[in-house]
Each structure stands twice: as structure tokens, then as C-alpha cells.
Amino acid sequence: MSNILVIDDEPQIRRLVRLVLEGVGHKVREATTGQDGLVEAASRQPDAIILDLGLPDLDGVTVLRRLREWTLLPVLILSVRDAEEDKVQALDAGADDYVTKPFSSAELLARLRVVLRRATPANDPVLECGPLRIDAAARLAWVHGEELSLSATEYSLLRELARHAGKIVTHKHLLATVWGPNATSQSQYLRVYVSHLRKKLTERGFPAEGLRTETGIGYRLQVPMEEGR
Template identity: 45%
Template structure:
């Protein structure tokens, strides 16, 4: 079943979207500000995001950029802003489509269906659904980590951190981005969280945790996953 994240601070619009989407058998989560949207997206992994740009705590383009740091989920902007430069800014930030308010529900639903059809399959960020190293394998679809024939048990937080790094294999992921995506915008400076959880991942997955091969620290900047 397709999961939709609705992000808008206007209760009547959220209500209308939730009712219409659920009537068509979509699963729906709703957020009324940017911080909640990023937290819900990280926790629920929606298949498509409907996003208003005029949020009370941050601009919608910042939400787009936050999502694009770790996922290619289709993002359809819903906005009363008509200026072409604002549309261009949202699309350049990573939005897939732009619908101007007021909008017709039938048109929006058609655009949503089209966005889902165009979406990359799960695992597209890495180009594959199963990532295999010399030490372990990560199945991004089944959300499963194995070493040989044994499953490696990870906590939800450990999995989320691992998934972001694996989906960005070979690329530096900043401390701020990891903290924001895993714990939320309010934790942007809690770098000790990363040290603790990366140490746990290394203990569970690295052959020699003291000399990691796969989870590389870039001092003062962030972390990188290498196969």
C-alpha cells in the first residue's frame, strides 16, 4: 500500500487530503511543520510527500533539501506561491512537481499517481537492493543485515543510521545531516550520539572495530560507508 506524507499547516487542507487519500486506500501521515515532517519521513519512509512551502518553523525548500540528503522519495509541492522564481527554487532543491493552490483534487491525485509510477525502486540510491561487503550484507528492501547465515540484530536507530550511510555509499555524509535525519533538527549538535551509535555498528559489523574498514570517520566532518 502506498504511504503518503502530507505536510501543511492549514488544518482544513490536511483534513481534505487525508480523507480523500484514505478513501482511495492510501496510508497517510500528516505533519504541520518542517521539523515534524523530517522526523516522520525518517520514521515512516513514505512513498510520496505532499509538501506546502509556507510552514511555520522553516521554509519548505529546507525540508526538500533535508529529505534529498538521504532519499529520492517523490516530493510534490503544494503552494499558494505563484512566482516562477519560487517554483524554480523548489524544483532546483529537489521537488518533483509543483501544484499551485487552490488545486483540484482529481488533478492532484493524478499527479501523485504519476509521481509514484516514476519513482525509483527501493534501493535506487545505491543502485541495488542488497549491498554486500566482505564482512556482511545489507538488504535494503527486507531491512535485514546478515553475516554468513546469521542475522545481525540492530536497533531501529542503528538500522536508520546504517541505511543512510549505505544509501550514500562512498560519499561523505555530514554529522549535521545524520543527526537531523536520524534524531531530528533539534539534535544538530549532539555529535556524541553519532560516536556512540557508530561504535555500536562497528562492534556488530566490522571484523576489526578498532580499525574499521566500512564505517569511516572523516574527523570534524562526518562519516562515509565503503564497501
């Protein structure tokens, strides 16, 4: 299965997570501090990281930002903090998903499957939407030939919108597809990531109106009209 790094200072949580993950065949490594977690991530190159926010030396968001300086490894936050602002801050810093403690084994495994699946290249064809081009096999996207720097979640969101270019894609569909079936009520995920995605697209010359908000329904990636039309 996959190699998972668990960064958490609570022995009981680490023990429980290890039992759950090893029970379905994953291999698990542990770190009890943020600094040790960064070292383990760099040296072991796990397939995904489960990260607590309340670490004894570094705040989990700081650890996440340092990880995002050099890797797009999937990061699943596992934290007792359940306020919306904490979730948004972690997602803003580059987290792929967020699970609150206490948690069910089934939910943790489901969320982990989703982030691992997003990190695996899909067999979709190359997608094009005006000046936007997406190569699913390489997990890369370009606007006017200039590569976009996207997190794993931003890429998955953009690919799903591009697969339905010109059509409204509902909040529920995007949340279920990109974050998993248990995230369909977490609309703050979309607000954060669509904002980031729109900014990165427009910085490369994709029209701002090309990623449209359909109020109360969802989002639409609109194929830009050719110049002069």
C-alpha cells in the same frame, strides 16, 4: 495503496488532502511543522511526501533540501505560491512536481500517481548510449562505469531520452511522460532539469554535445561518435 506523508500547517488543507487520498485507498500521516515532517519522513519512510512551502518553523524549500541530503522519496509540493521563480526554486531543490492551491482532487491524484510511478522500477531493458548505461530495474545509470547521482526526476528524464536516443524528443512528450499530462505547458521544468542532467553527464565524461537542445522543439540524446572516427 501507498503511505503518504502530508507536511502542512493548515488544518483544512490536511483534512481535505486526507479525504482525497484515503478515498482512493492511500494511508496518510500528517506533520504540521518542517521539523516534525523531517522526523516523520526518517522514521516512517513513506512512499511519497506532499509538502507545503509556507511552514511555521522552516521554509518548505529548506525542508526539501534536508530531505534530499539522504532520500530520493518522491516529493510533491502543494503551495499557494504560484510564481514561476518559486516553482523553479522548489524544482531546483529536488521537488518532483508542484501543485498550486487551490487545487482539484483529480489533479492532485494524477500528479501523485505520476511521481509514485516514476519511483517504481520499470520493466525496461538495460539501455546503452555510447558510454552511458542505464539499468531500469535498479534505477541506476553510469557513464564510463562511474555511477551518476540522480534524483528520481532526473533519472526518469534521462531514461526517456535514452529510450529515444538519436531522435528528437519534444518538450510536450517529455513533460507528459515525466511530469504527467497536466504539465505539458510547464517548460521551466525542463529547463531546470535538463541543465542539471547535462552538468552531471559531462562531469562523468559524457560529451557536452551529447545532450542537444533542439531550439523550440525538444531535446536529443545523441550517441557519441567513437574516438578516432
